Amino acid sequence: MKIEEHISLKPLTTFGIGGKARYFSRAGSVAELEEAVVFAKKEKVPIFILGGGSNVLISDEGFAGLVIKMDILGIEFVPKKSGVVEVVAGAGEEWDYLVGLAVEKGLHGIENLSHIPGSVGAAPVQNIGAYGVEVKGTISFVEVFDIESGETRVLKNKGCQFSYRDSIFKGEKGKQLIVTKVGFELKSNGKVNISYRDLEAYFSKKKVDAPTLAEVRQAVVEIRCAKLPDWRVIGTAGSFFKNPIVTKRSFVALRKLYPELLSYPWSKGAVKLSLAWILDNVCNAKGFHVGKATVYKNQALVLVNEGGASAEEVKELASKLQALVKEKTGIMIEPEVQWVE
Numbered sequence: 157m158k159i160e161e162h163i164s165l166k167p168l169t170t171f172g173i174g175g176k177a178r179y180f181s182r183a184g185s186v187a188e189l190e191e192a193v194v195f196a197k198k199e200k201v202p203i204f205i206l207g208g209g210s211n212v213l214i215s216d217e218g219f220a221g222l223v224i225k226m227d228i229l230g231i232e233f234v235p236k237k238s239g240v241v242e243v244v245a246g247a248g249e250e251w252d253y254l255v256g257l258a259v260e261k262g263l264h265g266i267e268n269l270s271h272i273p274g275s276v277g278a279a280p281v282q283n284i285g286a287y288g289v290e291v292k293g294t295i296s297f298v299e300v301f302d303i304e305s306g307e308t309r310v311l312k313n314k315g316c317q318f319s320y321r322d323s324i325f326k327g328e329k330g331k332q333l334i335v336t337k338v339g340f341e342l343k344s345n346g347k348v349n350i351s352y353r354d355l356e357a358y359f360s361k362k363k364v365d366a367p368t369l370a371e372v373r374q375a376v377v378e379i380r381c382a383k384l385p386d387w388r389v390i391g392t393a394g395s396f397f398k399n400p401i402v403t404k405r406s407f408v409a410l411r412k413l414y415p416e417l418l419s420y421p422w423s424k425g426a427v428k429l430s431l432a433w434i435l436d437n438v439c440n441a442k443g444f445h446v447g448k449a450t451v452y453k454n455q456a457l458v459l460v461n462e463g464g465a466s467a468e469e470v471k472e473l474a475s476k477l478q479a480l481v482k483e484k485t486g487i488m489i490e491p492e493v494q495w496v497e
């Protein structure tokens with residue numbers, strides 16, 4: 157295991173923003189991860205785990221501890237009971253590569269999560285979701301390395317405490333847990349889920365009633381490409397904020413003010429609002445900017461780095477949007493992107 161010093165984090169994030177890591181190391185195995193953790197403990201510096209860098213905003217000053225880049229690889233397909241295959245993937249594998257492989261093998265469950273950037277290890281942390289599916293629905297287990305005890309253990313799905321863009325790994329109890337491996341239960345005899353508005357519209361326009369798994373993946377990729385910036389070309393971390401979840405009563409009150417308000421069914425008594433719709437139609441936010449940090453022209457929930465934006469500029473733009481949404485709707489919106497300093 158090699159420890160490097162003063163490594164720029166900017167190129168390791170999709171935002172293309174951020175200062176340097178005081179120490180930097182790549183962990184290609186649990187043994188290397190353990191060595192890196194021992195080093196950080198000896199130096200008494202904090203640890204930050206970096207996957208694909210697609211959900212972080214790193215401060216302009218960088219990180220004054222050890223950044224460990226998760227590079228643990230490996231994908232296995234383990235047949236279980238009839239019609240179910242457990243797919244076990246190293247935390248450093250690229251998420252969309254895994255989705256592509258699963259679809260190629262005819263395995264259902266994660267195809268709606270196609271084209272989300274980032275690593276397998278970050279998927280349970282954020283409980284990634286898109287097009288009516290959350291990854292928590294397929295995760296069978298998460299293997300973790302515990303920074304405090306120095307031991308590796310396994311959490312079953314329930315133990316991960318998944319909720320909307322949240323899990324145990326983001327809270328106080330799970331912050332010392334580093335994801336090393338994830339197991340997914342996928343179905344060879346499953347059904348595609350195209351109930352989400354955009355997917356339904358896509359297939360009804362094409363007059364396809366029963367799309368295949370590969371067609372659903374293709375549809376998701378096409379819809380996303382039309383809406384979201386290509387993170388390899390334009391700096392971004394995707395949706396900067398979470399969609400607000402409000403009580404039915406608040407929803408009814410807001411609908412009186414904004415009759416067209418776009419929403420999605422959530423749970424009994426709660427409704428998920430489209431923040432993109434609010435930012436676009438209520439706040440007129442498309443094109444707002446602070447320096448080189450801008451609200452993306454095709455999707456108001458997405459903030460982009462137009463070239464040379466600083467983390468401070470993005471933070472200021474985000475605060476302005478938060479204040480505007482609060483003023484117009486009374487809702488305090490929460491960032492989805494992780495702030496690292």
Ligand SMILES: Cc1cc2nc3c(=O)[nH]c(=O)nc-3n(C[C@H](O)[C@H](O)[C@H](O)COP(=O)(O)OP(=O)(O)OC[C@H]3O[C@@H](n4cnc5c(N)ncnc54)[C@H](O)[C@@H]3O)c2cc1C
Nearest residue numbers: 207208209210211273274275277278284285286335393394
């Ligand atoms: C264009 C674009 C579109 C996006 N669309 C979506 C979408 O539709 N749905 C969605 O949910 N997200 C979306 N995202 C956000 C992002 O892709 C996901 O959150 C992704 O899972 C982040 O993975 P990452 O490896 O890049 O994580 P990073 O950005 O590297 O890290 C994110 C957080 O996870 C922690 N972490 C990373 N790996 C580990 C690990 N192995 N163990 C413990 N903690 C870890 C980090 O410490 C950090 O706190 C999008 C982002 C972009 C840029």
